[in-house]
Every structure is written in C-alpha cells, then in structure tokens.
Amino acid sequence: MPVIFKLLIAALFACLSLAANGEKLRIVTEPWAPYVYDDHGRMAGLDYETTVIVFQRLGVEVQWQFLPWKRCLAMLDQGHADGALDIFHSHDRDALLLYPGEPLSDVEFVLFYANERAHPAETLDDLRGLTVGVSPGYLYGDAFSESNAFEREPAPSHEANFGKLMLGRIDMVVTDRRVGQHVIKALGLEGKVSQASVLVSRQPQFLAVRRGAGMDLLVQRFAAELKRFKQEPAYAALSAKYGGMHPQTAPISASRRAVEQQESSAP
Incomplete structure (x- = not known):
C-alpha cells in the first residue's frame, strides 16, 4: 500500500475518532487582530478564517476559545486544550506540541x-x-x-x-x-x-496541536491542505483584506x- 494512502487512511481515522465521540478539536488563542479577533461577536481574521476553511475541507469540527496568551499556554500544558492558533515554534515546546510544516503567516x-x-x-x-x-x-x-x-x-x-x-x-x-x-x-x-x-x-506562526493518537497525521494533512489553499485566489483575497499598511504608520x-x-x- 503506498505510503501517502496509509497516511490519508490514518488521518481519516483520527478525524472519525473525534466525530464518533462527539468531540470537537479544542483550539485556544488570544485576540490578535487582524490575524484572529472578535468582530462584534463574530470571530474573524486572516489566520482564523484560513484555519476554518482548511479544517472544513478536512472534515474536522473545532471549538474555539479566546483567552489571555499565558492562559492559552497553561491550557495546553494541562491538557485542557488540543491546540493553539498563532503560536511561534519553540524547541521548549517540542515535547508537548506538533507543528505543521506550513506556517499560517509570518x-x-x-x-x-x-x-x-x-x-x-x-x-x-x-x-x-x-x-x-x-x-x-x-x-x-x-x-x-x-x-x-x-x-x-x-x-x-x-x-x-x-x-x-x-x-x-x-x-x-x-x-x-x-x-x-x-x-x-x-x-x-x-x-x-x-x-x-x-x-x-x-517569525512564522502556526496552528499547533498537542501530541496524541493520530495528531501527527492530522498535522501533516493540515499542512498539505493549507499549502494548497495558499495558492488559491481566495487566500490572496483574504491576505489583501487583512494585510494593508497604513501610510501614517509606515516606517520613516x-x-x-x-x-x-x-x-x-x-x-
């Protein structure tokens, strides 16, 4: 059986395991506009909307929660969250977290x-x-x-x-x-x-998840789909929407x- 097919099957089982138990992937993050933030009661932002689209394509449901950043890290350490949005890679966290090969943004x-x-x-x-x-x-x-x-x-x-x-x-x-x-x-x-x-x-920032059964394969699928989405006009439109530089704050x-x-x- 080809290796890529094995990876897809294993990742599928990981997604199905979440669904079968009625669970959603619990993702924590701090408001970090324009990457992720609360827009009058509606979550928005470049990295949030990108992540939602990628997980929809992978068939993974997500439960989101806004918290102060130090609390987000504590939730990950204590196992009360499955992952964090817009986190930098740190070797100190390698034993706890898995990072996709493709960053969300820089x-x-x-x-x-x-x-x-x-x-x-x-x-x-x-x-x-x-x-x-x-x-x-x-x-x-x-x-x-x-x-x-x-x-x-x-x-x-x-x-x-x-x-x-x-x-x-x-x-x-x-x-x-x-x-x-x-x-x-x-x-x-x-x-x-x-x-x-x-x-x-x-620094690049990522959607990182806690190490666990099937998570390494889910991360690989996420990275592949994210890289694919970044090549599409829809991502270019999102990036333009959230990425402009105001002339009054540009470097002198x-x-x-x-x-x-x-x-x-x-x-």
Whole structure:
C-alpha cells in the first residue's frame, strides 16, 4: 500500500475518532487582530478564517476559545486544550506540541512610538535607557529578550500598551506590524503614532496541536491542505483584506527622518 494512502487512511481515522465521540478539536488563542479577533461577536481574521476553511475541507469540527496568551499556554500544558492558533515554534515546546510544516503567516515585530515623544531607533541599541511595552508570554526573539539596554513593561492587552504609550508611561511598544496598525486604527490614533524602522524579529506562526493518537497525521494533512489553499485566489483575497499598511504608520525613510527628527516602537 503506498505510503501517502496509509497516511490519508490514518488521518481519516483520527478525524472519525473525534466525530464518533462527539468531540470537537479544542483550539485556544488570544485576540490578535487582524490575524484572529472578535468582530462584534463574530470571530474573524486572516489566520482564523484560513484555519476554518482548511479544517472544513478536512472534515474536522473545532471549538474555539479566546483567552489571555499565558492562559492559552497553561491550557495546553494541562491538557485542557488540543491546540493553539498563532503560536511561534519553540524547541521548549517540542515535547508537548506538533507543528505543521506550513506556517499560517509570518509575524514582523516592530516598534511604535508616540509622535510627540519620538525616539529615533534603527537598532536595538538605540533603545538604551527606554521602557518598551510588551505582552506576557510572547517570544520576540533572543536579541530583544536578552538585551540589557532597555526595560520591558508588560500590559494585559495590546490596547493597554498603546494607551500607556499615549500617556507617556512607556516610551515604545513592540508588536507585530499588522497588529499595531489595526490597534492604532481601532483607537483612533492615526497621525499620533508612527513605526520605527528597526525590525525586531520575523517569525512564522502556526496552528499547533498537542501530541496524541493520530495528531501527527492530522498535522501533516493540515499542512498539505493549507499549502494548497495558499495558492488559491481566495487566500490572496483574504491576505489583501487583512494585510494593508497604513501610510501614517509606515516606517520613516532616512532622508525624511533627518528633516522630521523622529522615530520608534511596538509589541
């Protein structure tokens, strides 16, 4: 029997096992707009909608739950959740989680600053002496996490971080580029916040599941179907819908920076 056929049969049995027991795959995630978020009582977002389509094609039902990110990780550790949406790969989690070979999307962590208190930042060394707003449980890359040049101050939400930024309680906020633009628009901060040119890190994010019977094969099927969907016009439309860069938060060029004497921060 061909290997691919064996994989398909085994994955099918894994899906049927869930259905036979009346179970749904329990997926936890934190609101992370525009990748996944609550849009007036309806779940939405680039990675959420992509995942829903892929699981529908695989015949897998999913139960979704929004939680703070540290609680999501605890749910996985305790076996109260089957998987997490938009999680970075960490070798520390390899014994617990399985990651598809195809990521859902790529995150670009950048820094945002309040225009009234600009902090030119082209490298992480330029953050020396500053306080940067972060989100608990997030992985920003070794260079950022291990630097002693600046302080990190956590906040319970991305909105809270930007609120502290506008109040002058922190100097910068580190977050994903698209997430930062979404929060800025939602809070009406266009023209008041800008993005620094420094790229903190770029990381792929995944739909990861706990290790268990049939899960490795389910992950393989998910990766194959996800890769196939990404080649379709429907995915291009989703990406365009959620991926635009607002001109008022785009990084300032070197020549314009010399004139305006500005720059900085995000989660």
